[in-house]
Amino acid sequence: MASHIVGYPRMGPKRELKFALESFWDGKSSAEDLKKVAADLRSSIWKQMASAGIKYIPSNTFSYYDQVLDTTAMLGAVPPRYGWAGGEIEFGTYFSMARGNASLPAMEMTKWFDTNYHFIVPELGPDIKFSYSSHKAVDEYKEAKALGIETVPVIIGPVSYLLLSKPAKGVEKSFPLLSLLDKILPVYKEVVSELKAAGASWIQFDEPTLVLDLEAEKLQAFTGAYAELESTLSGLNVLIETYFADLSADAYKTLTGLKGVTAFGFDFVRGTKTLDLVKSVGFPSGKYLFAGVVDGRNIWANDLTASLSTLAALEGTVGKDKLVVSTSCSLLHTAVDLVNETKLDDEIKSWLAFAAQKVVEVHALAKALAGQKDEGFFSANAAAQASRKSSPRVTNEAVQKAAAALKGSDHRRAANVSARLDAQQKKLNLPILPTTTIGSFPQTMDLRRVRREYKAKKITEEEYVKAIKEEISKVVKLQEELDIDVLVHGEPERNDMVEYFGEQLQGFAFTVNGWVQSYGSRCVKPPIIYGDVSRPKAMTVFWSSMAQSMTSRPMKGMLTGPVTILNWSFVRNDQPRFETCYQIALAIKDEVEDLEKAGIQVIQIDEAALREGLPLRKSEQAFYLEWAVHSFRITNCGVSDTTQIHTHMCYSNFNDIIHSIIDMDADVITIENSRSDEKLLSVFREGVKYGAGIGPGVYDIHSPRIPSTEEIADRINKMLAVLETNILWVNPDCGLKTRKYAEVNAALTNMVAAAKLLRSQL
Ligand code: GLN
Ligand code: ZN
Secondary structure (H helix, E strand, C coil): CEEECCCCCCCCCCCHHHHHHHHHHCCCCCHHHHHHHHHHHHHHHHHHHHHCCCCEEEECCCCCCCHHHHHHHHCCCCCHHHCCCCCCCCHHHHHHHHHCCCCCCCCCEEECCCCCCEEECCEECCCCCCCCCCCHHHHHHHHHHHCCCCEEEEEECHHHHHHCCEECCCCCCCCCHHHHHHHHHHHHHHHHHHHHHCCCCEEEEECHHHHCCCCHHHHHHHHHHHHHHHHHHCCCEEEEECCCCCCCHHHHHHHHCCCCCCEEEEECCCCCCHHHHHHHHCCCCCCEEEEEEECCCCCECCCHHHHHHHHHHHHHHHCHHHEEEEECCCHHHCCCCHHHCCCCCHHHHHCECCHHHHHHHHHHHHHHHCCCCCHHHHHHHHHHHHHHHHCCCCCCHHHHHHHHCCCCCCCCCCCCHHHHHHHHHHHHCCCCCCEECCCECCCCHHHHHHHHHHHCCCCCHHHHHHHHHHHHHHHHHHHHHHCCCEECCECCCCCCCCHHHHCCCEEEECCCCCCEEEECCEEECCCEEEEEEECCCCCCHHHHHHHHCCCCCCEEEEEECHHHHHHCCECCCCCCHHHHHHHHHHHHHHHHHHHHHCCCCEEEEECCCCHHHCCCCHHHHHHHHHHHHHHHHHHHCCCCCCCEEEEEECCCCCHHHHHHHHHCCCCEEEECCCCCHHHHHHHHHCCCCCCCEEEECCCCCCCCCCCCHHHHHHHHHHHHCCCCHHHECECCCCCCCCCCHHHHHHHHHHHHHHHHHHHHHC
């Protein structure tokens, strides 16, 4: 019985790669220094997997930035503007594509499926010439071999690579990217041949796009591509790895029918129907099935007994010697090593497994299947699972009851949105095209230091409150001077929009080193939701009422919504996600009502991450949207008509979920709109009825560039052409936290001037 790992985090247990990269980028260390840190990380990861007993150890899952960009380098698909002259791609060209350089912006980055990892989108067109230009896969294979470790080189498969690409600038949007297959396959053949010559006996192609609902012609491309590669691949064991969801029956049949392929990897965690599929459709005899039973997307210890029974069920169909125990996807999406968690208590720690621990779990399962069960390991695991089930820290019966009561019922505000907006306007008395911001103001070094010192108990609570109060008062004065209509307090007390709430809610735990790569050197540290969620006391009322007391203008209360808290955390896996979401919704509901009682008339509930939780399989999307939108409505169904509920979303591509957004029934929505007005406006041009207030961001806060008054006025005018004047709001794209005050002052001055200019013309 064999074991396999799909991929492993690159950042290192203490983010060693991040610091090495950033120091290199800052010119503080050399390329050699960076390469040394990278090589040390690779070697320690390989050695760790080898000593854990893993049979199929991946190589080439390391990356200096991103594995899709690595594939672009392998294929020599560098966009011409980066001025690459051919030859092996070096750091200069590579990092220019990844991060831009003094004269050129970076290539576009987008989300990797439904994870929080972002990849660099290849830009391809009909004239592109591919050439084998990065030997990284072969180099890393040889590097491991020199350490005495036999590995499985991992490469993004040719079809997924093309399906994840976009037409280059100037190329027709309808350009068929798959038509480039014939051109990239020769490079793949060169790589494969070189790997064979270097002694590789296995190769893994990641083809995760197989879990998307692909049309027949796209599935056909897989059949064609692997048939074309068949003769080059002969003599090698070829694994095609899929992950993040189950496959449609058609995709499954296409995959298992591919020529030249000897093994197939499936996600048995998110792919809840995978087991049924294998049993009902069957599995080709003589081929290997890599069963991803250890969750690569979460931090929970595996329920080994449950995994064993899944594996046992597969054994019947696949055969004992053809079943390989694996992870559900690359471990890139989980934290690195539990060993470095010094602040979590032992009980919670016993429930967790990070990447390093998951490697051990995979091996233990493989051994158990082979009849060499490590009884000690299994009984410790069973004890931990049992303690998690019965711990009073996990279960709060009152919360369970309250959340259960929500299911199946509807929660809506009594009056419809236009009646509410009228009632609100009587109280708020806002001008047309009202101006506001999204919440945060610049987070200065001083501010970060004050929060840090308070956390470390280096300053007293009194000193802390005084410092934050001063900051709020500065931000309020500034907004009054700028003549903004609906103010914010600036969020100076918040380090992060999820962590701030998680720290005050029951059921959340925080790690010190549980970092997960988001893009390049950037990592996030998601909170862990381990138990029923409740709110012991008000979380924001103190600061919001303080801020409101400083001004006669309306002050927005500022909350993070339940779906966003859920989607940006490691969520418990012992109950459905929607149940956890409902619990958070109830906690936020209490907060909303407390803010209202304290006299806050406008409350913003951010749902920045609602869209990204959308399941990959279309068949699951309606259900998700239903409970996600319901959760949002739960938070504010109890407020009076005159309380204005805002929400904010961080993406402009919501055309496909516009009806769900309308169903959220917020009074005002502010949305990101930085790249183009077209996409968003096209929804309304197509006749979607939108009666609530809407503020499509009028400038991009992600850039230091200051937009001029004319430019902003121009954008507002474009929106006025499709939207009613009385529902349009004027605001930036997102929070201002990463900007400098000089930029914020200038940009907001122009924004308010643009709103006033248009008011005078209407
Ligand atoms: N209120 C938050 C802020 O302004 C929203 C951030 C976000 O949308 N990501 O920072
Ligand atoms: Zn945002």
